[in-house]
Amino acid sequence: MSQPAPVPGSVPATHRQVLLADRPRTTLTTDHFEVVTAPVPEPGPGQVLVRNRLMNVAAVMRPLTLADPDSFELSQLLQRPGDPMHGPAVGEVVAAPGTDLAPGELVRHRLGWREYALVEAAEAERLGPEGLPDPAAYLSQGFASWLGVVRGAEVRAGDTVFVTGAAGGVGTLAGQFARLHGAARVIGSTGSRRKADYLVEELGYDAAVVRGAGPIEAQLREAAPDGIDVLFDNVGGEQLLAALAVARRGARFALVGALSAQLTGDAMATTAISTFALIARGITLRGIAAYDHMDAYPEYVREFGRALREGTMAYPHTRLRGVEQAPRALCELVEGRHVGAVLVEL
Structure with a gap:
């Protein structure tokens, strides 16, 4: 999270992202995912190009890959074969034309599982120093x-x-x-x-x-x-x-x-x-x-941030490095291999 923000001229032409290759019928394995190379998207007015630095995986992602998506009333969250996976991520703004976000600012959004994400400005949450002391804590549950x-x-x-x-x-x-x-x-x-x-x-x-x-x-x-x-x-x-x-x-x-x-x-x-x-x-x-309770989010951030700063709470988590490790991270989480949250450094 400490790397300097890239400038537009340093943005690569391509990046890696993880697709759901097939829906699991029984045990979720890394074979249900595919790591592919895709062009880095270009932001238009009101959009934000983010260089993702951290993402998390959570148990709820397992049912969102299931073979029977019609059993859920959360169609906007479902993972469909051939599409990139998604989930919470924190990254640095690369470019944000027509918005009040500046290159280098940290934001949280829901398009993890890829190295670069194109996010609508309204869906990018600016992370200021007055919030949680560790950006990784924004990916906690x-x-x-x-x-x-x-x-x-x-x-x-x-x-x-x-x-x-x-x-x-x-x-x-x-x-x-x-x-x-x-x-x-x-x-x-x-x-x-x-x-x-x-x-x-x-x-x-x-x-x-x-x-x-x-x-x-x-x-x-x-x-x-x-x-x-x-x-x-x-x-x-x-x-x-x-x-x-x-x-x-x-x-x-x-x-x-x-x-x-x-x-x-x-x-x-x-x-x-x-x-x-x-x-x-x-x-x-x-x-x-x-x-149903987003009105309480600021109060939660204040309390959690204060507890982390004072040392009255800990944030247990495991980190794996590289977007290609995200499928393994989710499978190991489902298997109960880790304690606390599971994050992937991108």
């Missing part, structure tokens, strides 16, 4: 984490909080935000003992349950013998049911992700829940998505 904690579950002082999928890009930040908002006890779930130890030793979780190490409900009851007040749910399925069984009266559940379905061939799979149990125990389930 911290906004989803903050929303689930603050608006979804309304975490308050003294709460016992259970975060599912706690070692991922969302979960590693959700537990930390819960602590900042007064949680007395924070429990996370993850897929390995190595990740469970990381949650406790590095991120301040009080306990962790491990998928595959016995029934989730039994492990959760041991970790939270008095029950839980809050569920921050990234996973759904068995873990959502376990949280419901252990929840105290009046518990608040924020549903932020559905990894148990998203990482399979059936991203719309359902979970059977007892509505009687919800009613009788006064439990609230609230689905929460960032696009």
Whole structure:
């Protein structure tokens, strides 16, 4: 991120980008992608040519490559074979005719997976020094984490909080935000003992349950013998049911992700829940998505930026170098190989 911005005369004629070559029917592999060379686009009035420096990959990209896109109501986000992949990226402005952006400024946009991106000016977010201290943090999934904690579950002082999928890009930040908002006890779930130890030793979780190490409900009851007040749910399925069984009266559940379905061939799979149990125990389930809460984004940036500067939060992430590594990065993320966010340096 520290390289000087290129001048127009230094822009190459071509650049590399990653296409979705074929939709996966089962396991996502690097064979489902293709790295190709394409001409660097020229910006017209109101457009911004960006030299991408960092991009991220996220679990939600897996269902957006599925074989049955008609099952989603997010057609504008779907990845279609033969088209370049897309996702959040941070880069330097090369040229921006007819806009108030200047060469060298940093912007965030949604056309990653390529070395140069042509972005409409309205879709390029200027990144100023008063925001997050590390440009890479703009590629975190911290906004989803903050929303689930603050608006979804309304975490308050003294709460016992259970975060599912706690070692991922969302979960590693959700537990930390819960602590900042007064949680007395924070429990996370993850897929390995190595990740469970990381949650406790590095991120301040009080306990962790491990998928595959016995029934989730039994492990959760041991970790939270008095029950839980809050569920921050990234996973759904068995873990959502376990949280419901252990929840105290009046518990608040924020549903932020559905990894148990998203990482399979059936991203719309359902979970059977007892509505009687919800009613009788006064439990609230609230689905929460960032696009419904963009008014809260400035508040999130202020809080996250302050926590990063003061050292009260960490931003765990892994970096791979080179656009050609992006397919591998996504596949390894889906396989659960990494802790925290996964970024690609371009």
